[in-house]
Amino acid sequence: MKAKVLLIYTGGTIGMINDPKTGALSAFDFRYLLDQIPELNRMNADISVVSFDKPLDSSEILPADWKKMAETVISNYELYDGFVILHGSDTMAYSASALSFMLQGITKPVIFTGSQLPIGTIRTDGKENLITAVEIAAAKNPDGSAVIQEAAIYFEYSLYRGNRTSKVSANHFEAFKSPNYPELAVAGVQISYQNNQPKPEKELHFFTDLDNHVALLKIFPGINFELYKNLFNYPEVKGIVIETFGSGNGPSNSQLSRYLIDFIGKGGVVINITQCLSGNVEQGKYEASNIFKKAGVLGGADLTAEAAITKLMYAIARFDNSKQVSAFMQKNICGEMSV
Ligand code: ASP
Numbered sequence: 001m002k003a004k005v006l007l008i009y010t011g012g013t014i015g016m017i018n019d020p021k022t023g024a025l026s027a028f029d030f031r032y033l034l035d036q037i038p039e040l041n042r043m044n045a046d047i048s049v050v051s052f053d054k055p056l057d058s059s060e061i062l063p064a065d066w067k068k069m070a071e072t073v074i075s076n077y078e079l080y081d082g083f084v085i086l087h088g089s090d091t092m093a094y095s096a097s098a099l100s101f102m103l104q105g106i107t108k109p110v111i112f113t114g115s116q117l118p119i120g121t122i123r124t125d126g127k128e129n130l131i132t133a134v135e136i137a138a139a140k141n142p143d144g145s146a147v148i149q150e151a152a153i154y155f156e157y158s159l160y161r162g163n164r165t166s167k168v169s170a171n172h173f174e175a176f177k178s179p180n181y182p183e184l185a186v187a188g189v190q191i192s193y194q195n196n197q198p199k200p201e202k203e204l205h206f207f208t209d210l211d212n213h214v215a216l217l218k219i220f221p222g223i224n225f226e227l228y229k230n231l232f233n234y235p236e237v238k239g240i241v242i243e244t245f246g247s248g249n250g251p252s253n254s255q256l257s258r259y260l261i262d263f264i265g266k267g268g269v270v271i272n273i274t275q276c277l278s279g280n281v282e283q284g285k286y287e288a289s290n291i292f293k294k295a296g297v298l299g300g301a302d303l304t305a306e307a308a309i310t311k312l313m314y315a316i317a318r319f320d321n322s323k324q325v326s327a328f329m330q331k332n333i334c335g336e337m338s339v
Contacts, residue, residue: 003081003138005045008072009033010065011055012088012114014126025118027055033086036119037127045138048080058088058095058114063210063313066098070208073103073110082109082137082146086130089114089167089175092153096162098210098310100151100334105202109137109148112162113155116173125173129155132187139191147193150334152184159185163307163336168277179278180302180338200332210313211238216305218243218275225255232259234266239312239325241271241305242292248272248281248299249288260295267322269315271329273300273308280338298329300337307336 009015011027019026030051034040040047050072056065073083087095096112103110113133115126133154139147151162156174164181185193215237217228231237240263244250264270272281272292280302283293300308311333315325332339 002044002046003140004079005047005082005084005134005137006072006076006080007047007049007084007086007134008069009049009051009055009086010058010061010069010088011052012058012086013117014086014115014119014130015055016118017120027057030055033119037130039127039131040134043131043134043138045134047134056088058091061088061091061095063098063212066095066102066210067208069095070099070102070206073099074206074208077106077108080108081140082148083111084130084133084137085110085112087112087114089116089155093162093165093167093176093304093306094310096151096153096165097304097307097336098314100163100336101311101314102208103151103206104334105204106151107149107204108146109139110151111137111148111159112151112153116171116175125156132157132191136185136191139193148184157187158183159187161335163310163334164304166277166304166306177277180280180304181335200334202334207314207318209317210310211317212313213238213316214241214309214312215239216241216243216309219245219250221251223251225253225259228259232263232268234263234268237263237268238316239269239271241273241300241308241312242297243275243305244272244281244289244292245275247279247285247289248274248283248292249286250291252288252291257291257295260292260297264296269312269322269325269329270295270297271300271303271308271312272297273303273305278302298326300329301339303337311336
């Protein structure tokens with residue numbers, strides 16, 4: 001029996017062509033994309049396609065689009081063995097993270113892929129990415145269960161856990177990295193699936209609302225906190241991801257300390273993640289992180305910025321009070337953090 005795979009086309013470079021007037025790349029019709037890859041008809045999978053009415057450059061993606069992607073998966077969950085989401089690479093790590101929280105406990109693959117060069121160009125990376133992503137979405141264990149049972153990103157011969165991934169290169173084919181978690185699979189002559197730590201055991205739980213009253217503050221030496229006064233304006237802002245130095249350190253600035261204490265005192269949630277590409281936050285390791293610990297800032301361990309932001313949007317939408325949001329933020333929900 002051929003596996004049934006649903007291809008969800010949202011846009012991205014893979015399906016773009018040059019606008020003859022401006023010379024810029026813009027998203028194009030999905031039929032054009034399919035015409036470029038006749039190999040899809042020869043695969044050992046039954047492929048159906050749905051497309052966003054207006055394909056998007058992924059810079060335009062909003063939480064409403066994540067909801068649309070997740071709901072397309074949910075409404076077709078029983079009908080298909082796996083899902084491939086064609087998406088621009090720029091914000092793919094955010095979308096894959098968001099869907100990992102929205103689709104908790106799935107036992108089927110949701111594989112994001114795209115490309116750095118449009119499918120119509122001779123050296124495109126899009127063909128290999130799409131064909132292998134479909135193969136992964138169709139892959140089954142001998143007992144019939146899916147090999148991959150989560151939201152993941154396939155790009156340039158590697159399959160990554162979606163909520164562990166960041167885009168690291170604007171022009172290399174190897175555009176993604178998962179610095180704090182090993183690849184789920186590597187594609188060579190064969191696709192070699194790794195024996196990863198499983199995600200936490202979970203019941204299937206779909207929840208697709210997000211609240212975007214969240215902010216991201218990246219600190220730097222000499223930062224003028226006066227300029228960020230409005231950022232700590234609860235309840236306009238309900239949650240803040242703060243990107244700190246090294247293992248969660250920052251300047252011992254009294255204004256920042258006051259802002260944090262007031263914001264958290266009123267019910268805001270602040271989570272500390274590192275600016276480093278790899279490694280984790282450990283508040284209390286250095287004196288320089290005590291400003292956060294004392295104010296009640298949560299340690300974000302090794303969360304990527306993409307996972308931290310989408311997890312916070314999800315938690316604020318789902319829970320009524322900051323205690324529940326904080327408890328959720330510190331738990332490993334779907335393999336996004338090592339705790
Ligand atoms: N700007 C494009 C997008 O994210 C880049 C890509 O697809 O790789 O939609």
